[in-house]
Amino acid sequence: MALALYRKYRPATFAEVVGQEHVTEPLRTALASGRINHAYLFSGPRGCGKTSSARIMARSLNCVEGPTPDPCGTCSSCRALAPEGSGSIDVTELDAASHGGVDDARELRDKAFYAPAESRYRVFIIDEAHMVTTQGFNALLKIVEEPPEHLIFIFATTEPDKVLPTIRSRTHHYPFRLIPPTAMRELLERNVAAEGVRVDPAVYPLVIRAGGGSARDTQSVLDQLLAGAGPEGVDYQRAVALLGVTDSALINEMIDGLAKDDAAAVFGTVERVAEAGHDPRRFASDLLDRLRDLVLVRSVPDAVTRGLVSAPEDELNRMVEQAQGIGLATLTRYAEIVHNGLAEMRGATAPRLLLELLCARMMLPAASDGEAALLQRLERLERRAVTGAPIAEAPRAAEVPRATAPAAPSAPAPAAPSAPAASERFQRPSQRRAPEPAAPVASAAEPVRPAPEPARPAPAPAPVPEPVPEAPQPTQTPQAPSGGIDAAAVRKAWPGLLAAIRKISRSTEAMLTNATVQSVEGSLVVLAHTAEPLARRLSEPRNADFIAAALHEVLGGSWQVRCVHGGGGGGGSARPAGPGPRPQPSSPSRETPAQPQRTYQRPTQSAQPAQPTQSAQTAPPAPSAQPARRQPPSEPDIPLPPEPDDEESMLAESDVMDLPPEVETDPEIIAHRLLAEHLGARPLD
Known part of the structure; x- marks a missing residue:
C-alpha cells in the first residue's frame, strides 16, 4: 500500500514547514537560546502543520545535540521521532477527542511525575485539545501550572477559545494560518518532482483552490489525481472531471456574454452547464471566483506579477482582456449579485432556475435604482460610445422625464392667443375678454414655475405670448450681492x-x-x-x-x-391669490398670499349706502375736503384677496388710491392703483 503524500512528505524540521514562518522562526530562536517554556498552545485551521510542528518540537528538545533548532537526524531520539519513525517512550501523543475525560486526565497526571526513560524531556502532545472536558482540564490544571522540570505540554487545537482560560493563560500561544497559494504551489511542484509524474501547469490552481489553503487537504487532492494519472500524466480535462470544477471555457463564455450584453450566449452557457451535469451552485461559485480575479486585475495593474491572481499564462491574458472590456463598477455589481445568489441557492430545490434569475439580474441594470446599477448603466453607455455601437435604449429611457416635463404648461396652448401681448398696456378687468375654461388651469399652474430671468430666452420653440402679463414696476428689483444671490x-x-x-x-x-x-x-x-x-x-x-x-x-x-x-405671509415665493377664473398679474418684487376673497368698493362710493354683503372695513372713508372725482364706468364688484386689517395697511391703501383728478391719467399712477385694488400691493419708498 502506497503511503499518502501528506504522510510521505511530512516535514521533519522547522525549515521544512511551509507557510508558517511567523511560528517557526520564533520557535527556532527560543530553542537556540535555551528559553524553553513548560507548556505550548498551537492553534489554527486543520492541515496547517500544528501536530507536525509539535513532533518537530519534541524531536528538537530530545536530540543529543539539543535543544537545537536543527535536529541531527542520526541519534536514536531523532530516528524514533522522524515522520516514518516508531515513536519514543518519552513522547506521548494523546487524541483528546477520544481521551478527554477526567479519568484520562488523571492517568496522564500520574504518568507525568515519572522521569524520562532515555531522553532529556518527557513531552505530552495533546491533539484536539478543545475536546478535553472541563473536569479534565481542571484535573490537569495544577500539573500544567507547576510541572516537574522534565515535563513539557504541547496542546494542539483548531478552536483555542474552547480551551480552559486558566490552561490557556499558562501556555505560549502560537497561531498557525492557512498556507498562501504561492507557497502551496511550490510545495506541490516539489512533491510532483519527487514522484516523477508530469502534471499540466493549469492543474495546480484547481488543486490549490480545492485544498482551501490546507496543506494536508491539498496534498490529498493531488494524491487522488496522481493515482488516476495515465502515461501522459495529469492533464487539465481529467482534473476538471475528477474535481468537479467548472471548465474554464464555460466561465469564459459566460463572461464574454455578459460583457457583450448577449442574452443568447449567457443563457446558452447555463444550458450547456446543465447538459454537462455540472452543479449550478458550483458553477456560480466558480463564476464568483473569476469575477474576483477580474476585479483584482482591473483594480491592480500588476496583480499577476504580485501573485494576487493565480492562473495559467494563456488564461491570465484572457482575463486581462475580459477585465478591460467590463467596467469595474459592472464587475463589482456582478460579484454582489452572484454572492447573494449563492446564499439563495443554499437548500433550493431548483438551483438552475435561480442561476438563470441571477443572470437576468446581471444583464438588466435598469430594473434596479441602486447606485451600483446606475454606475453599470453609465459604463455601458461609455463603452457603446467608445466602440461606436448605437446608443438607442438607455438615452431614451434617461430622457423620458425631461421630455414629459414641459408637456404640462403646453396643454392650454389654444387659450394663449386670448391673453394680451407683453408689450401692451395693462387693461382693467372690465375691459378683458372672458377667458376660456382652460385658463384656470394655466393660471393655477403658472405660479409654480420659477421667476423668469430677463436675459433667458423663451424655452418654447415657437413664439407663444405670455399667458400672464407683467405690470410696470414702480421700483427696481434689489440688486444681487457680489456672490450673485438676489x-x-x-x-x-x-x-x-x-x-x-x-x-x-x-x-x-x-x-x-x-x-x-x-x-x-x-x-x-x-x-x-x-x-x-x-x-x-x-x-x-x-x-x-x-x-x-x-x-x-x-x-x-x-x-x-x-x-x-409688512408684506404678506407665505414663505419665500409668490402664490396665486385665489381660484378665480381670470389670470392675476404678478410682481417679481412683491408676493401676495393666498387668502379668502372679499369685495372691494372704490373710495368715491363710500358715501353711498353700504351693500348688505360689504364690510365696514373694506375701504377707508373719503376725506370731506377732497374734490369730486370722476365716476368710472359702472362695473361689477371684483373679488380681491383681503388685506391685513390694521390701520397701517388701510392708510397705505388710501395713500395709493385717493389721488387728485389731475394725476389720474398718469400711467404709472394708474398701475399703482390697479395693483392696490386687485393685488393689495403697497409701493415701496
Whole structure:
C-alpha cells in the first residue's frame, strides 16, 4: 500500500514547514537560546502543520545535540521521532477527542511525575485539545501550572477559545494560518518532482483552490489525481472531471456574454452547464471566483506579477482582456449579485432556475435604482460610445422625464392667443375678454414655475405670448450681492432655509411661517412679516443669528438679517391669490398670499349706502375736503384677496388710491392703483 503524500512528505524540521514562518522562526530562536517554556498552545485551521510542528518540537528538545533548532537526524531520539519513525517512550501523543475525560486526565497526571526513560524531556502532545472536558482540564490544571522540570505540554487545537482560560493563560500561544497559494504551489511542484509524474501547469490552481489553503487537504487532492494519472500524466480535462470544477471555457463564455450584453450566449452557457451535469451552485461559485480575479486585475495593474491572481499564462491574458472590456463598477455589481445568489441557492430545490434569475439580474441594470446599477448603466453607455455601437435604449429611457416635463404648461396652448401681448398696456378687468375654461388651469399652474430671468430666452420653440402679463414696476428689483444671490434666489431656496432653521431652533422656524423675503442688499437680507410682534422677535440678535447661520448653510457666505413689519405671509415665493377664473398679474418684487376673497368698493362710493354683503372695513372713508372725482364706468364688484386689517395697511391703501383728478391719467399712477385694488400691493419708498 502506497503511503499518502501528506504522510510521505511530512516535514521533519522547522525549515521544512511551509507557510508558517511567523511560528517557526520564533520557535527556532527560543530553542537556540535555551528559553524553553513548560507548556505550548498551537492553534489554527486543520492541515496547517500544528501536530507536525509539535513532533518537530519534541524531536528538537530530545536530540543529543539539543535543544537545537536543527535536529541531527542520526541519534536514536531523532530516528524514533522522524515522520516514518516508531515513536519514543518519552513522547506521548494523546487524541483528546477520544481521551478527554477526567479519568484520562488523571492517568496522564500520574504518568507525568515519572522521569524520562532515555531522553532529556518527557513531552505530552495533546491533539484536539478543545475536546478535553472541563473536569479534565481542571484535573490537569495544577500539573500544567507547576510541572516537574522534565515535563513539557504541547496542546494542539483548531478552536483555542474552547480551551480552559486558566490552561490557556499558562501556555505560549502560537497561531498557525492557512498556507498562501504561492507557497502551496511550490510545495506541490516539489512533491510532483519527487514522484516523477508530469502534471499540466493549469492543474495546480484547481488543486490549490480545492485544498482551501490546507496543506494536508491539498496534498490529498493531488494524491487522488496522481493515482488516476495515465502515461501522459495529469492533464487539465481529467482534473476538471475528477474535481468537479467548472471548465474554464464555460466561465469564459459566460463572461464574454455578459460583457457583450448577449442574452443568447449567457443563457446558452447555463444550458450547456446543465447538459454537462455540472452543479449550478458550483458553477456560480466558480463564476464568483473569476469575477474576483477580474476585479483584482482591473483594480491592480500588476496583480499577476504580485501573485494576487493565480492562473495559467494563456488564461491570465484572457482575463486581462475580459477585465478591460467590463467596467469595474459592472464587475463589482456582478460579484454582489452572484454572492447573494449563492446564499439563495443554499437548500433550493431548483438551483438552475435561480442561476438563470441571477443572470437576468446581471444583464438588466435598469430594473434596479441602486447606485451600483446606475454606475453599470453609465459604463455601458461609455463603452457603446467608445466602440461606436448605437446608443438607442438607455438615452431614451434617461430622457423620458425631461421630455414629459414641459408637456404640462403646453396643454392650454389654444387659450394663449386670448391673453394680451407683453408689450401692451395693462387693461382693467372690465375691459378683458372672458377667458376660456382652460385658463384656470394655466393660471393655477403658472405660479409654480420659477421667476423668469430677463436675459433667458423663451424655452418654447415657437413664439407663444405670455399667458400672464407683467405690470410696470414702480421700483427696481434689489440688486444681487457680489456672490450673485438676489431676493429671487433666496425665495427659491426658502424650503431648504426652513429645513436648516428647523435643525437650529423650531421656535424660529414657527415664527417664519408668514414671513417673506422683501429684498437682498449686499449681504443684508430684509424679511417682511405680517405681524409686528413677530417681526420684532425675528429682528432680535438671537433669531437673526439663527437665520443668518441657516443662510450660510444653504447659500454660503456671511449674512445679516433684519425683519420689518409688512408684506404678506407665505414663505419665500409668490402664490396665486385665489381660484378665480381670470389670470392675476404678478410682481417679481412683491408676493401676495393666498387668502379668502372679499369685495372691494372704490373710495368715491363710500358715501353711498353700504351693500348688505360689504364690510365696514373694506375701504377707508373719503376725506370731506377732497374734490369730486370722476365716476368710472359702472362695473361689477371684483373679488380681491383681503388685506391685513390694521390701520397701517388701510392708510397705505388710501395713500395709493385717493389721488387728485389731475394725476389720474398718469400711467404709472394708474398701475399703482390697479395693483392696490386687485393685488393689495403697497409701493415701496
